[in-house]
Amino acid sequence: MERGLSRVVKKLVSTMDLPADAILDLPRITMIGNTEMLIENHKGIEKYTSTDIRVRVKDGQMCISGRKLAIRFIDRDDLKLEGVITGIEIVGQ
Numbered sequence: 001m002e003r004g005l006s007r008v009v010k011k012l013v014s015t016m017d018l019p020a021d022a023i024l025d026l027p028r029i030t031m032i033g034n035t036e037m038l039i040e041n042h043k044g045i046e047k048y049t050s051t052d053i054r055v056r057v058k059d060g061q062m063c064i065s066g067r068k069l070a071i072r073f074i075d076r077d078d079l080k081l082e083g084v085i086t087g088i089e090i091v092g093q
Contacts, residue, residue, distance in 0.1 A: 027057040029088075037064065037081045045071075045079075053081060060092040 028040040043056035048071065053064045069083035 025058050027062065029062075031085070034066075034085045035082060037085060039079045039081070041077055042079045045074075050083070055079060057090070060090060063087075063089040063091060065089075 025041055027042060030038040030040075039055055039057075039062065041057070042062075043058065045053070045055055046061060047054035050069055051065060051067060053069055053071070055062045055064070064081060064085060065087040066083050066085040069081060069085070071079065072082050073080040
């Protein structure tokens with residue numbers, strides 16, 4: 001039943017031209033060059049080092065790799081990273 005509801009919600013979002021990230025709780029990623037990243041709608045941090053950051057997102061994880069990575073801001077929904085970002089991978093569950 002949840003799968004059917006998901007299809008209905010996706011169709012509604014498409015038909016009414018609503019922002020999918022807000023309605024479906026999807027992550028929104030904004031990058032400035034390769035030195036700053038804002039992740040909205042995150043679900044928490046799994047791993048944090050200066051070379052790898054793993055963030056939970058709906059239905060998976062986002063893996064960010066780089067050099068001198070640092071979390072500059074975090075709250076319930078938003079996460080701002082700085083450093084030299086060399087790779088991004090989204091892994092589903």
